[in-house]
Amino acid sequence: MSKRECSPKCAEKALATEKRKISGKMGRTFIVGGNWKMNGDRKTIDEIIKFLKADDIPTDNEVVVGVPALYLDYVQQRKPKNVEVAAQNCYKADKGAFTGEISPSMLKDLGINWVILGHSERRKVFGESDELVAEKTALALEKGLKVILCLGETLEEREAGKTNEVVFRQIKAVVDKIKDWKNVVIAYEPVWAIGTGKTATPEQAQEVHDALRKWIAENIGKDVAETIRIQYGGSVTATNAKELAAQNDIDGFLVGGASLKPEFMDIISANK
Numbered sequence: 001m002s003k004r005e006c007s008p009k010c011a012e013k014a015l016a017t018e019k020r021k022i023s024g025k026m027g028r029t030f031i032v033g034g035n036w037k038m039n040g041d042r043k044t045i046d047e048i049i050k051f052l053k054a055d056d057i058p059t060d061n062e063v064v065v066g067v068p069a070l071y072l073d074y075v076q077q078r079k080p081k082n083v084e085v086a087a088q089n090c091y092k093a094d095k096g097a098f099t100g101e102i103s104p105s106m107l108k109d110l111g112i113n114w115v116i117l118g119h120s121e122r123r124k125v126f127g128e129s130d131e132l133v134a135e136k137t138a139l140a141l142e143k144g145l146k147v148i149l150c151l152g153e154t155l156e157e158r159e160a161g162k163t164n165e166v167v168f169r170q171i172k173a174v175v176d177k178i179k180d181w182k183n184v185v186i187a188y189e190p191v192w193a194i195g196t197g198k199t200a201t202p203e204q205a206q207e208v209h210d211a212l213r214k215w216i217a218e219n220i221g222k223d224v225a226e227t228i229r230i231q232y233g234g235s236v237t238a239t240n241a242k243e244l245a246a247q248n249d250i251d252g253f254l255v256g257g258a259s260l261k262p263e264f265m266d267i268i269s270a271n272k
């Protein structure tokens, strides 16, 4: 092979780069999160770790798994080197009399670099307000964590034509509390699509991602709008991931149910 020729792997990489340029995603690394929610035990975690093979993860993609608090260290000790571990929650204060809570500094102490905040289950089941999610986000960032910040409307809100109003309100609460967005990934998760098997169509998802990016450009800054990653979440599977990943403003996924199964590996490379 002459110096100018490219191996199949290098050609594949060049093509992916070209595709990203064309789709306007240049510079935004595709990021897939697996949110295990309150599922699994050590045995099932061992099984997940077996299919989460380092060599099968594209070198230019990022993978983060959201693990139940009790197993954070267990997973941290066993995960492949190119997979990061996220907590599924942390508190707005860093220490004190808050029985049952976990602080950002405790996560950092275990070597955990990511936390998922504002998931719709936290908002709905545990009554977390926009304000609380914003406070948690601010402290997590201050303590050096990276945050996957979840936003999304309910079915009633969508049917009432309030999708944009809701996600803009949720992000606005955070805008009021933080300045630096470089360690924030947004996850747009329509509540009606979570765990229901009812995925947003690529067009529906793209429409909200695009609206969010425009809102961010106007209210935070153009640079942030261009660089911030916006994941889609809600019944993502190996079957629908490719079409979703091809949308201009979808920079990855936050996956629930399918992240517990080997098909997660296909979702991780859905942009290839």
Ligand SMILES: O=C[C@H](O)COP(=O)(O)O
Residues within 6 Å of the ligand: 035, 119, 189, 193, 194, 195, 196, 197, 233, 234, 235, 236, 254, 255, 256, 257, 258
């Ligand atoms: O955080 C993940 C979302 O809640 C999506 O869950 P799902 O993929 O099971 O619908």
